[in-house]
Amino acid sequence: MDRTSEQVTTVQTTMAGPFHEHLLPYLEGLLFAAGTEGLTDRQIARVFDVSLDDVEPICLHLLAQQKAQGRIFEVRRIADAWQLITLPELFPYLQSLALAPPPSALSQAALETLAIIAYKQPITRLDIENIRGVKSERAIGTLMSRGLICEAGRAQGPGRPFLYETTRDVLDHFGLASMDELQRLFEQSLNQE
Amino acid sequence: MDRTSEQVTTVQTTMAGPFHEHLLPYLEGLLFAAGTEGLTDRQIARVFDVSLDDVEPICLHLLAQQKAQGRIFEVRRIADAWQLITLPELFPYLQSLALAPPPSALSQAALETLAIIAYKQPITRLDIENIRGVKSERAIGTLMSRGLICEAGRAQGPGRPFLYETTRDVLDHFGLASMDELQRLFEQSLNQE
């Protein structure tokens, strides 16, 4: 791992002072948890109680640290949010992981979550959790990583949470033409009870 | 950030040889990508072309490195899959950004019932009630609806009552590495006497 290039040292000269150094692990942790939604300048400023102008230098400081430590994911600003993204060097490993068969059949929790999404799509995580009455983060993760559901824009309202829907592959798997058809079938099965 | 405890150094003495060191960033990257889905021993062994026995030492090596670098998320084994999760220190920050999932703690009665099922499974409701000394219908209902227990056939005898057993989701709920770790909780308590 030798990614401590000159580029890094130039970044370091423009970074925020060392008084922000203790924040870096927390910043990285929050970016980690925020996933592909990322965090805006405003969110970062608020949670660490720093000025908006400080956010970019702090993020670049984190970037320099990540490079120095040879991390394979780094903070980047994408659109108006900071997020952690993996570097291209990881690509072959991701491919080989994708090629490997999934470790297990879908759990009951994942199957349930899939059924709810199929029936109610597009739907937010919170609504799924309200219906199931349990944390569904992991089930959603499983479904995402197996390509059974995907993000479908964001809902209105506070935090503008992601909406989820089933992928085309799921419809294909069940030999269905459209989501409408799937939802109609669900409707039918529910009415039969 | 001073999390380079003695614990870490003891981990390091048992870790895989330095010839695996170059894999660590890639391992962390794949764990990052796998998220809550996690990676099994088999997947890791396959992607990095190492033996199954090498996986745990390599993951512990990564853990030691993460601790040494003061990372606020670490590799942990949960439900037989290695994954990155945040440390409790980050929790207040997660809460303030609404990134923390809603709390989902079980009631005392449900926990007790679950412990009995884990200890004696498969077990009927009547036997659970005999051990607890109270009616446990509601607790069983809660555990069923949360997918933490399931029906496991019926017992012999009058009325052929349902038998219950725990599901793998128990490991996710409590963040336990494996069914063995769950069993070890009982041994630990038995040894206290």
Next chain:
Amino acid sequence: MSDSFPLVYEVTLDAFSGPLDLLLHLIEQEELDIHEIAIAKVTDQYLKLLQDSLGQHLDVASDFIVMAATLLAIKARSLLPRSIDAFDEHLEDAYDEDDLVVSATELKERLLEYRLIKQVTELLQQHEGEHNDSVGRLPIPLTPYRELLQVHDHLADVDLSRMFQALATALQRVAIEYNVDVVRDRETIPQRMRKIESQLRHAPRTLVSLLKSPSRREIVTVFLAVLELIKLNRIICKQEERFGDIWIELQNK
């Protein structure tokens, strides 16, 4: 120890998940060893507490009352002279049917088992609390990477001759102007291969961007050069999504 009574009064049934829980509490409060205890000793406290609580908790109390009956029966038996063991057994048989009454030994066994369950319950609660304070991250969908690999699968039964055939058919259908420049530009395929490799030296490019003009000859030349380079493992083709641009990059050696 009797001056700890006021403490007991503050306890309500709500605080206990059941009669065994309450009994354990009383035993622990008296710092008694379950193996040693005379059940009779805690019986009075148990009954007193139950009496105080009955007013408010009739619904939950039935299980507690069953235990009270058990405790009383055990106490009564302990007061009987040893010589009437036969009567004791008889008594036990009579009660066994409705499961109301157990022997002191059996009750102690139940208490021990229940204590174990309680200890594990506490451990589980600890784990639950810690785990609830942690979060993971949603996985990155691996499907795009799978899709790329599936290209191989899709093309499993496609060989080069079928590719040529397909090209020929496509060219017949799509009318393309015959570019006169082509006649002059008598570029050989090896020449074009070298050119493509140098074009790719700095960054990947799309297949379309390698074409200077949409002439038939140009398309054929580029196409054959690209195929040859793939065959020689010099370049890689990627398609991020179905019907998306085909990206070409140099194979890293």
